[in-house]
Amino acid sequence: MSQASHTHTAPAKLVIASRESALAMWQAEHIRDRLRALYPETEVSILGMTTQGDRILDVTLSKIGGKGLFVKELETALEEGRADIAVHSLKDVPMHLPDGFILACIGEREDPRDAFVSNHHANLEALPAGSVVGTSSLRRESQLRARFPHLVIQPLRGNVQTRLRKLDEGQYAAIILAAAGLKRLGLGDRIRALISSDESLPAVGQGALGIECRADRADLVQALAPLHHADTAACVLAERAMSRRLAGSCQVPLGGFVEVVDGQLRMRGFVATPDGSRVLRAEQAGSKDAPEALGNAVADALLAQGAGEILAALND
Numbered sequence: 001m002s003q004a005s006h007t008h009t010a011p012a013k014l015v016i017a018s019r020e021s022a023l024a025m026w027q028a029e030h031i032r033d034r035l036r037a038l039y040p041e042t043e044v045s046i047l048g049m050t051t052q053g054d055r056i057l058d059v060t061l062s063k064i065g066g067k068g069l070f071v072k073e074l075e076t077a078l079e080e081g082r083a084d085i086a087v088h089s090l091k092d093v094p095m096h097l098p099d100g101f102i103l104a105c106i107g108e109r110e111d112p113r114d115a116f117v118s119n120h121h122a123n124l125e126a127l128p129a130g131s132v133v134g135t136s137s138l139r140r141e142s143q144l145r146a147r148f149p150h151l152v153i154q155p156l157r158g159n160v161q162t163r164l165r166k167l168d169e170g171q172y173a174a175i176i177l178a179a180a181g182l183k184r185l186g187l188g189d190r191i192r193a194l195i196s197s198d199e200s201l202p203a204v205g206q207g208a209l210g211i212e213c214r215a216d217r218a219d220l221v222q223a224l225a226p227l228h229h230a231d232t233a234a235c236v237l238a239e240r241a242m243s244r245r246l247a248g249s250c251q252v253p254l255g256g257f258v259e260v261v262d263g264q265l266r267m268r269g270f271v272a273t274p275d276g277s278r279v280l281r282a283e284q285a286g287s288k289d290a291p292e293a294l295g296n297a298v299a300d301a302l303l304a305q306g307a308g309e310i311l312a313a314l315n316d
């Protein structure tokens with residue numbers, strides 16, 4: 001029996017709300033299995049649901065309302081008591097949660113890097129001029145354009161399997177996906193090259209799982225505590241503070257990534273124009289005890305370099 005179960009308790013029944021994509025289901029099942037192992041007496045089940053973000057696939061997310069579209073239906077299920085917790089890729093969780101909801105728990109981070117996926121090429125450097133690279137992330141696009149102006153970036157939406165199918169159909173020479181999603185789905189062998197964080201700074205929260213519940217469910221915060229990973233939480237709280245100060249929940253070419261180095265947080269952030277012609281960068285160290293102060297400081301350093309102008313131009 002694990003040590004945690006001596007000091008933590010869970011309700012007799014726990015329902016996990018999840019999107020129905022394969023990745024979301026893997027993540028929900030992962031949390032379900034960990035909860036079952038911690039609390040053998042608790043009946044843990046998954047309520048799968050399709051969100052608006054999953055249904056609308058033909059326009060870029062930024063035009064239709066952003067990240068909130070992936071979590072709203074799940075929050076409604078929590079609100080109505082049809083589910084107790086919602087498991088999310090933290091990357092998809094808006095910077096401002098609606099009143100009455102909290103992140104109860106942040107799980108240990110998987111590989112945070114972006115991955116290069118291609119059937120014919122070994123890495124970005126090997127792509128001939130004019131090659132089409134698929135990504136709908138302004139963050140990935142701006143960093144690619146800055147480094148490889150000879151490549152052609154084309155939108156690519158859909159869940160991980162859909163994106164791989166579009167690559168296999170020959171519409172793209174290569175695509176960029178999060179390594180974490182591929183590894184979780186057992187598709188790590190599709191990764192031809194991992195892109196270092198110096199070359200493609202990851203998205204805020206990339207690779208980490210966030211578990212959301214109603215703010216009045218202190219019982220669940222306590223039950224989930226054994227799944228909480230303090231170092232990951234410090235990193236992603238700093239990242240989310242940076243993003244919040246810069247952009248709220250709008251989709252912008254922005255990256256933020258924190259690592260624990262020698263017991264301290266080391267943070268890097270960037271804001272760019274979508275075409276990669278201007279890339280502002282900031283880097284700073286800070287204490288694990290004050291992650292949000294670090295995130296705010298890096299945001300301020302970017303604002304001092306002119307990030308505000310870039311962000312204002314995007315909202316025109």
Ligand SMILES: NCc1[nH]cc(CCC(=O)O)c1CC(=O)O
Pocket residue numbers: 089090091092160176177178179180181205206207208209
């Ligand atoms: N935007 C969709 C999304 N949300 C989370 C992941 C991957 C898993 C993660 O970052 O935790 C992905 C797919 C991708 O970016 O390739």
